[in-house]
C-alpha cells in the first residue's frame with residue numbers, strides 16, 4: 001500500500017552497496033557517511049544497516065549529528081568534522097566521538113574541553129590539499145603538528161587520524177592533492193604523530209583513484225546506491241539505489257485542448273486528455289526547477305510533469321491513459337524497476353542526485369519495508385532485522 005507521500009528506503013540495498021564497495025575498494029576501514037539524516041534516508045536505520053554490513057566507522061558533519069547517533073544507541077566510532085566556532089567539545093569527547101579538527105584554535109578548544117573533563121580527546125587532523133574549504137593550511141602544518149604533539153604528550157589529545165577531501169575538479173587536481181596529502185602525512189610523522197587512520201577518498205575517488213584509498217574511505221553517495229559520476233550509472237557501478245519517492249494520485253481530471261495547468265499556465269493541453277494530481281511539491285523536496293522537465297511512473301507508464309511544481313503538489317499529463325484516484329505514483333527509485341532515477345530528476349532540475357535525495361522533506365515519512373524471504377535483497381536481509389523495525393512512522397531523525 002502506497003502512502004499519500006512516502007520515501008521507501010530499502011535497507012537491503014544499503015547493505016548490498018556496503019558489501020560491494022568493501023570488496024571493490026579493499027581498504028582496512030570503510031566509513032559510512034550518514035550526515036544530513038543519511039542524505040535524507042534516515043540516519044539511525046542507515047547507520048545500523050551499514051555497520052551490520054561491514055562499515056566500521058560513521059562520518060557526520062557536526063557534533064550534534066554525532067550525538068544523535070549516540071542517543072540512538074550507536075556505539076561505533078564516529079567522526080565529526082565541521083564545527084560551530086563556539087562549539088563546546090566536552091559532550092562529544094565525553095561520548096567518545098572523534099573530532100575532525102582544522103586549525104590550532106580548534107585543537108586548543110578540544111584540549112581545553114579534554115582537560116576540563118579529565119579525558120583524552122581522540123582527534124583527526126584535517127589537512128587542506130586544494131579544496132580550500134576547511135583543513136589546516138599547508139604553511140601551518142609544522143606548527144599545528146607540533147601543537148598537537150604537545151597536547152598528546154600532555155595526555156589531552158590522541159591524534160588518531162589525518163585526512164583531507166578532494167575537489168574532483170580533474171584527475172590532475174586530485175593527483176596533486178594526493179601528493180600534497182602524502183607530504184603532510186610525512187611531516188606529521190616527523191613531528192612525532194602516529195595516526196593509525198589516513199584517509200582522503202569519498203565515493204568518487206574510492207572508485208576511481210586507488211592512490212587516494214590509504215587506510216579508510218569515506219563513502220556517502222555510493223552507500224545510497226547513487227553514482228557520483230556523469231558517465232557511469234548506479235547500475236554500471238554495481239550499486240542499487242535505496243530510496244523510492246512515491247505518493248498516490250490525489251485527483252484526476254479530463255481537460256480539453258487549450259486548458260492551462262498550474263500557476264502561470266506554463267503548459268496548455270495540446271489535445272483533450274487526462275491529468276493526475278500528485279501530492280508532493282517543493283516543500284517535500286521536489287525541485288520546482290524540474291517543472292515541465294521531469295517524469296513519473298504511474299501504472300507502468302512514464303508520464304511528464306506539466307506546468308509548475310507547487311509547494312504541495314504537481315500535475316502529470318497522462319494523455320489518453322487511464323489513471324484513478326489512489327494509484328501509486330513513483331517519482332524516482334531504482335531504474336531497474338522502470339522508475340525514473342534520482343539522477344534523472346537531478347538532470348531535469350540542473351542539480352546533482354545528492355541534492356535530490358537529501359532534500360526530501362520532513363513531511364515525507366520514511367518507511368523501511370522488511371525484505372521477504374526470497375526477495376532480491378535476500379542475501380543481505382540479515383542486516384535488516386537488526387537495523388530497525390518495519391515502520392511507516394516518520395523517522396524521529398527525519
Ligand SMILES: *Cc1c(COP(=O)(O)O)cnc(C)c1O
Pocket residue numbers: 033035081165201202203204218219220221222228
Ligand atoms: C560528504 C562527505 C563525504 C562523502 O562524500 P560522497 O561523495 O557522498 O561519498 C566524504 N568526506 C567528507 C569530508 C564529506 O564532507
